[in-house]
Amino acid sequence: MGEDYVWDKTGEAETDLVALERTLSTLRHGRPLGELPGPQGMAAPPKPAWAKPMLLGAGLSAALTLLLIWILLPTTDGAKTHTLPAPARSTTAALQIPVAAPPPTQRPSARPQPAAPTAAQVERLTRALQTAIAQLQAAVVELDAMRPDAERIPAPAPPPRRPAKSKPTHKSGGIDCILDPTRCAVQEKTKVKRPRADIDCILEPAKCAKHDKTRTGEPADGLPDKLRTTDIKTAMIKRKAGAKACGAKHGGLPGEKVVVKLSIEGATGKVTAATATGKHRDTPLGRCIAAEVSRTQFPRFKRKSLGVQYPFRL
Amino acid sequence: MAAAVHEDDEGLHADVDALADDIIAARDAQAGSRAAFRKLYDGYGPMVHAILLARAPATDVDDLVQEVFVVAWRRMGELRDAAAFGSWVASIARHRAVDAHRRRRPTEPLTEQHFRTPTLATADALAILQVIRKLPDAYREPLVMRFVQGMTGPEIAMRTGMTAGSVRVNLHRGVQLLRTRLADGEGSRSDG
Numbered sequence: 001m002g003e004d005y006v007w008d009k010t011g012e013a014e015t016d017l018v019a020l021e022r023t024l025s026t027l028r029h030g031r032p033l034g035e036l037p038g039p040q041g042m043a044a045p046p047k048p049a050w051a052k053p054m055l056l057g058a059g060l061s062a063a064l065t066l067l068l069i070w071i072l073l074p075t076t077d078g079a080k081t082h083t084l085p086a087p088a089r090s091t092t093a094a095l096q097i098p099v100a101a102p103p104p105t106q107r108p109s110a111r112p113q114p115a116a117p118t119a120a121q122v123e124r125l126t127r128a129l130q131t132a133i134a135q136l137q138a139a140v141v142e143l144d145a146m147r148p149d150a151e152r153i154p155a156p157a158p159p160p161r162r163p164a165k166s167k168p169t170h171k172s173g174g175i176d177c178i179l180d181p182t183r184c185a186v187q188e189k190t191k192v193k194r195p196r197a198d199i200d201c202i203l204e205p206a207k208c209a210k211h212d213k214t215r216t217g218e219p220a221d222g223l224p225d226k227l228r229t230t231d232i233k234t235a236m237i238k239r240k241a242g243a244k245a246c247g248a249k250h251g252g253l254p255g256e257k258v259v260v261k262l263s264i265e266g267a268t269g270k271v272t273a274a275t276a277t278g279k280h281r282d283t284p285l286g287r288c289i290a291a292e293v294s295r296t297q298f299p300r301f302k303r304k305s306l307g308v309q310y311p312f313r314l
Numbered sequence: 315m316a317a318a319v320h321e322d323d324e325g326l327h328a329d330v331d332a333l334a335d336d337i338i339a340a341r342d343a344q345a346g347s348r349a350a351f352r353k354l355y356d357g358y359g360p361m362v363h364a365i366l367l368a369r370a371p372a373t374d375v376d377d378l379v380q381e382v383f384v385v386a387w388r389r390m391g392e393l394r395d396a397a398a399f400g401s402w403v404a405s406i407a408r409h410r411a412v413d414a415h416r417r418r419r420p421t422e423p424l425t426e427q428h429f430r431t432p433t434l435a436t437a438d439a440l441a442i443l444q445v446i447r448k449l450p451d452a453y454r455e456p457l458v459m460r461f462v463q464g465m466t467g468p469e470i471a472m473r474t475g476m477t478a479g480s481v482r483v484n485l486h487r488g489v490q491l492l493r494t495r496l497a498d499g500e501g502s503r504s505d506g
Contacts, residue, residue, distance in 0.1 A: 006460065006485050007467040016493070017461075024462045026439045029363035031376050033355040036348055036387050253491075255450035 059136035063129060070125060223302045227264065235298045236310050242295075246288035247314035256314045258286060260293050264306045269298040272305065332357070333397070333472055340396035343387070351390070355383055358400060360463035361473045362407045367462060368447060368454040369411035372440060378414055382407045401475035445500045446492060453488030456481055 004011030246252065262274040274293040276286025289312060336357055342350030362382050366375045386403050393402055439462075446457050455474075459465045467485055471478040 003486055006489055007482055009466055017489070020442065020492075021461050021464070023438050024442060024458075025464060026436050027367060027372060027443065027462050029360045029379065029463060031379070033352055033359070033383060034380050036351065037384060253450045254452050 056136065059132070063132040063136075066132065067125065067129065070128070223266075223300055225302045226266075226306055227298060227301050227308075231299050232308055232310065235296050236293070239292050239296055240312065242292035243289045243312040244314055246285060246292060250283075250285035250288055252285050252314040254314060257311050258289050258314065259309055259311045260286075260290055261307070261309050262290075262293055262296075264298050264308060266301045266303045266305055269300045271296050271298075277309070336399060337396045340390075340393065340399040344390045344393065344396065351383075351387055354399060354403075358403055358473060359383070360465060361400065361459060361470075362403060364458040364463050364465075365404055365407040365455055366411050366414075367443065368458045369408070370414045372443065374414055378407075378410055382410050385410070398475065400473045404474055442496070445495050448495070448500075449488060449491055452484050453491060456484045457488045457492060460485055 005013045005017060243258070247254075247256065247258075252258070258280045259277045260274055261277050263272045264270070265272050271294045274290040275281065276283070276290050280286030280289075293310070336354065339350040339353045339357075343354060359379060363375060363379050366378045366382070370378055382403065385406055389406075393399060443458075443462075446454055449457070456467075456470055459470045459473075460467070465473070467481050468478060470476070470485075471481045474481070
């Protein structure tokens with residue numbers, strides 16, 4: 001009867017529930033909605049998915065076209081002299097036609113068409129490309145900022161940069177790769193290695209621990225001084241199902257927290273003692289979870305032992 | 315028995331109609347209609363209020379409700395499924411409650427009773443609310459929605475997107491646990 005009343009206010013109402021409802025109704029919601037922000041607060045409909053790639057593609061093709069034009073155009077510094085081949089039957093020397101007079105400050109260009117770009121040209125080209133890319137990025141940012149809810153949607157963050165100290169060659173890596181593919185190959189190798197390690201870390205945290213050790217300069221075969229939080233969590237997570245089962249068996253409430261204090265032996269990684277703390281100390285539920293925790297195998301470490309408090313949420 | 319089934323059917327139809335209205339209102343609000351958004355506020359305001367009341371200090375809840383709906387209004391463009399407005403705005407409310415809790419933590423020497431001068435009834439209500447807040451997560455929100463906001467079980471299920479079965483079980487167990495705690499003396503005003 002009372003259950004129906006709780007569910008949909010039908011059936012016989014129990015007096016304590018009615019009193020409860022009446023008392024709590026003083027906290028009921030009643031304030032009308034205040035002023036809503038203007039239309040600039042509204043989120044714009046999402047841009048079509050093709051907008052950004054198309055913009056980037058157009059920008060890149062423009063940059064490449066510029067690059068090609070820049071490479072193919074004859075040099076403009078100094079006067080140019082196009083040498084026309086002499087007529088086949090003529091015995092006279094080839095006809096020299098001056099195209100432009102050399103500026104007084106620059107040396108007359110007597111050199112033939114350059115076969116390969118000089119270092120200065122490469123540098124200029126690099127700068128021009130970098131500028132073009134920067135302009136493109138700025139255009140993309142500006143395009144996003146044109147959304148009415150600019151304050152809400154942050155402008156696309158620049159890609160995370162690694163500190164310059166660790167990888168100085170990354171700064172102009174793209175251009176360097178084009179100009180000198182051997183350097184590019186070296187960078188590719190280093191690039192491939194790191195993500196593999198990270199993925200391994202996610203899939204198998206035990207591997208991650210090993211990876212981290214080598215990164216910090218610790219000998220791979222040596223033991224850590226003590227367990228890290230990730231080691232503890234990785235090991236304890238396997239006990240979670242057992243702890244939940246204890247909760248179901250011994251009347252633990254969903255969401256209830258049971259904190260277990262345990263001692264781990266460094267030489268073996270085994271749990272030497274485990275007890276529930278607080279209100280679960282010496283209760284069937286606490287004992288059950290403590291017994292479950294006692295079965296945990298941790299990685300070994302240098303210290304003699306380590307004390308840990310671990311909370312289980314049922 | 316047949317009558318009960320018939321009543322349930324009617325209730326179900328009413329819920330489906332209300333949900334359909336809410337979906338239309340959510341779509342209109344996405345198109346920029348303030349009137350439609352106000353309609354959503356009228357429908358979902360009590361639910362959001364209950365979620366916040368179950369987590370945040372009672373004195374802050376009214377302001378937090380406004381904040382939640384302003385955020386929702388700004389982000390309506392992000393809502394992909396108009397039928398999921400309830401669970402979406404509920405998640406905004408839960409995050410807001412956590413934020414409010416974090417903001418208050420370092421400077422909270424007084425309890426909320428010190429900030430308002432409660433009437434006798436309000437003081438009782440706040441004391442009971444404290445007991446509800448100590449219940450497991452799964453029971454808190456449905457209990458506040460049912461007993462503070464006066465929503466029915468089917469309405470709670472419809473607004474939150476939970477199944478009717480879950481809401482029914484949580485309400486039933488929550489009431490049992492609340493009765494036990496209140497009988498144990500928790501929630502009397504002298505407790506604070």
